[in-house]
Amino acid sequence: xxxxxxxxxxxxxxxxxxxxxxxxxxxxxxxxxxxxxxxxxxxxxxxxxxxxxxxxxxxxxxxxxxxxxxxxxxxxxxxxxxxxxxxxxxxxxxxxxxxxxxxxxxxxxxx
Amino acid sequence: xxxxxxxxxxxxxxxxxxxxxxxxxxxxxxxxxxxxxxxxxxxxxxxxxxxxxxxxxxxxxxxxxxxxxxxxxxxxxxxxxxxxxxxxxxxxxxxxxxxxxxxxxxxxxxxxxxx
Numbered sequence: 001x002x003x004x005x006x007x008x009x010x011x012x013x014x015x016x017x018x019x020x021x022x023x024x025x026x027x028x029x030x031x032x033x034x035x036x037x038x039x040x041x042x043x044x045x046x047x048x049x050x051x052x053x054x055x056x057x058x059x060x061x062x063x064x065x066x067x068x069x070x071x072x073x074x075x076x077x078x079x080x081x082x083x084x085x086x087x088x089x090x091x092x093x094x095x096x097x098x099x100x101x102x103x104x105x106x107x108x109x110x111x
Numbered sequence: 112x113x114x115x116x117x118x119x120x121x122x123x124x125x126x127x128x129x130x131x132x133x134x135x136x137x138x139x140x141x142x143x144x145x146x147x148x149x150x151x152x153x154x155x156x157x158x159x160x161x162x163x164x165x166x167x168x169x170x171x172x173x174x175x176x177x178x179x180x181x182x183x184x185x186x187x188x189x190x191x192x193x194x195x196x197x198x199x200x201x202x203x204x205x206x207x208x209x210x211x212x213x214x215x216x217x218x219x220x221x222x223x224x225x226x
Contacts, residue, residue: 034214043115043201043217044154087153098144098169099203099215101153 004088009106012082018075020105022088025069030093033064035073036101037084044087044101047073051093078109114138115218117202122223124196132187132221134202143185144203144215147171154201160185161207189223196225 005023012018024033034049048055048062050071055062061074075082087104091097115136124130136143142161146154156169160179174193179185185204189196199222203215 041199041220041222043117043203043220046214046216049214098146098156098159099154103151103153 004090004102006086006088006102006105008103009108011108011110012075012078014080014109014111015077018078018082018107018109020073020075020086020088020107021070022073023070024088024090027068027090028092031090032093033062033068033071034089034091034099035060035062036087036089036099037082038087038104039081039084047086078107080109080111083107083109115202115204115216117200117218117221119221120219122221124223124225126225127191128225129188129190130196130223130225132189132200132202132223134185134187134218135183136185136202136204136216136218137183138204138206138216139182140204140216141182141207142205143179144205145169145175145177145185145187146201146203148199148201148220157187157200189225196223198223 032049032051035047036044038044048060050062064071085104085106087101089099118133144159145157148154155171157175158177160166176188201220202218205215206213
C-alpha cells in the first residue's frame with residue numbers, strides 16, 4: 001500500500017470549514033483513499049473513501065486531485081466535537097488486509 | 112443496532128497472568144482484526160481472520176493468541192509471554208468480497224494495564 005504524508009497538527013475555528021490535506025504521490029491505480037478519525041480514547045471512526053471522483057457524505061467531502069497524488073478532506077462546518085486525530089490511508093480495492101495507520105493530523109477546533 | 116462491542120473498556124492485571132479480551136460483531140462481516148495502539152502512535156496489527164477457524168499473524172503477534180470459532184466472535188488472549196502488554200487494544204471487522212473498497216469498522220477499544 002502507498003505511503004501517505006499529513007501535517008502533524010492543524011487548528012480550525014468552530015463553524016468554519018476544516019480542510020485536511022494528504023499527499024500520496026506513489027498511489028497505484030487500484031488504490032483507494034480512506035479517511036478515518038480517532039477521538040481521544042475511542043476506536044477509529046470511518047469517515048469517507050474514494051478512488052478518483054470527489055465524494056461527499058453526511059460527515060465530510062473528499063476531494064482527490066486529477067493526478068490522484070493528493071487529496072483533501074473537508075469538514076464543512078467544524079464543531080468542537082470534530083477535534084480528533086485524522087488519518088489518511090491508501091489501500092487497494094478488494095483488500096482484506098490491515099489498515100496502515102500513520103501518525104495522522106491532530107485537528108483542534110477552537111471556539 | 113449493528114456494531115462491534117469490546118469488553119471490558121478497562122482491564123487491570125498483574126504481570127504473569129494471561130488475560131482474554133472480548134470482541135463481538137453483529138455486522139455479518141467475515142473478516143476481523145486485532146490492533147494495538149500505544150500512546151501517540153498509530154495502530155499495529157496483531158492478528159486477523161478472514162474466515163471462521165482460520166487466522167493469520169500480523170506484525171506483532173508474539174505473546175498473543177486468538178481463536179475464531181464463530182463468525183461473530185474473535186477473542187484475543189494476551190499471554191504472560193508478551194513483554195509489554197499495557198496498551199489500548201482495538202478490534203475491527205470488514206465485509207469481504209467487495210472490490211469497490213470496503214471500510215473497516217472499529218470497536219470502542221479495551222485499555223489494558225498490567226502491573
